[in-house]
Amino acid sequence: xxxxxxxxxxxxxxxxxxxxxxxxxxxxxxxxxxxxxxxxxxxxxxxxxxxxxxxxxxxxxxxxxxxxxxxxxxxxxxxxxxxxxxxxxxxxxxxxxxxxxxxxxxxxxxxxxxxxxxxxxxxxxxxxxxxxxxxxxxxxxxxxxxxxxxxxxxxxxxxxxxxxxxxxxxxxxxxxxxxxxxxxxxxxxxxxxxxxxxxxxxxxxxxxxxxxxxxxxxxxx
Numbered sequence: 476x477x478x479x480x481x482x483x484x485x486x487x488x489x490x491x492x493x494x495x496x497x498x499x500x501x502x503x504x505x506x507x508x509x510x511x512x513x514x515x516x517x518x519x520x521x522x523x524x525x526x527x528x529x530x531x532x533x534x535x536x537x538x539x540x541x542x543x544x545x546x547x548x549x550x551x552x553x554x555x556x557x558x559x560x561x562x563x564x565x566x567x568x569x570x571x572x573x574x575x576x577x578x579x580x581x582x583x584x585x586x587x588x589x590x591x592x593x594x595x596x597x598x599x600x601x602x603x604x605x606x607x608x609x610x611x612x613x614x615x616x617x618x619x620x621x622x623x624x625x626x627x628x629x630x631x632x633x634x635x636x637x638x639x640x641x642x643x644x645x646x647x648x649x650x651x652x653x654x655x656x657x658x659x660x661x662x663x664x665x666x667x668x669x670x671x672x673x674x675x676x677x678x679x680x681x682x683x684x685x686x687x688x689x690x691x692x693x694x695x696x
Contacts, residue, residue, distance in 0.1 A: 491522065491537040500543060501550050511549055512536060514559060518545050518566045556604040 492500075498508045516524030522537040538546075545566070552562045 491539060492543065494536050494538070497538045497543055497546065501546055503550065508546070509536075511546060515545070515549060515563070515566065518570060556608075 494505055494508055498505050501508070503511075512519060512523055519542045520539050523539065523542040524536075548566070549562055552565065553559075557565075
């Protein structure tokens with residue numbers, strides 16, 4: 476009675492995979508495998524979802540082929556840009572579907588690849604993720620453009636302030652030059668008037684004095 480049980484247990488233990496083997500098969504790190512095993516423990520076997528071997532810190536997880544299939548789906552969905560919530564929802568739907576139809580998650584990967592509905596759902600989610608990424612890129616480009624516009628407006632304000640100061644200085648210089656020109660014109664006009672007045676006055680005839688003869692002096696003339 477005990478021999479068949481021991482043989483069955485030995486065969487089962489031989490079919491289990493270590494974390495290092497699973498990580499190598501999936502092409503992920505051991506820390507990533509531990510994180511996924513904890514996050515998605517409800518969809519894995521008890522040996523994969525929880526460490527075995529007691530409370531020691533050196534305990535190890537053991538994975539079945541079904542666990543590997545589930546972990547491969549998790550890896551593929553995350554690599555396509557899906558979030559942990561999307562993966563959890565997808566695994567929950569598949570688990571409920573398998574629960575109503577019977578059987579476990581052993582053929583989950585094959586059914587996922589062959590299911591048109593799930594493929595359509597995956598493509599739709601991927602399209603949504605791409606659209607969200609495009610929206611984020613567009614928002615980032617808009618923010619960068621807005622920053623450029625703000626910077627340009629700031630530079631334009633500074634340039635306008637400098638132009639206003641320069642125009643004020645030019646107006647002051649023009650006003651001063653105009654005042655000087657008007658004063659000079661007024662001075663020239665006064666000088667011209669004086670010259671014209673001098674030309675209109677008759678010349679003063681000089682008084683000619685003649686010498687009186689002895690007869691004029693005698694007569695008192």
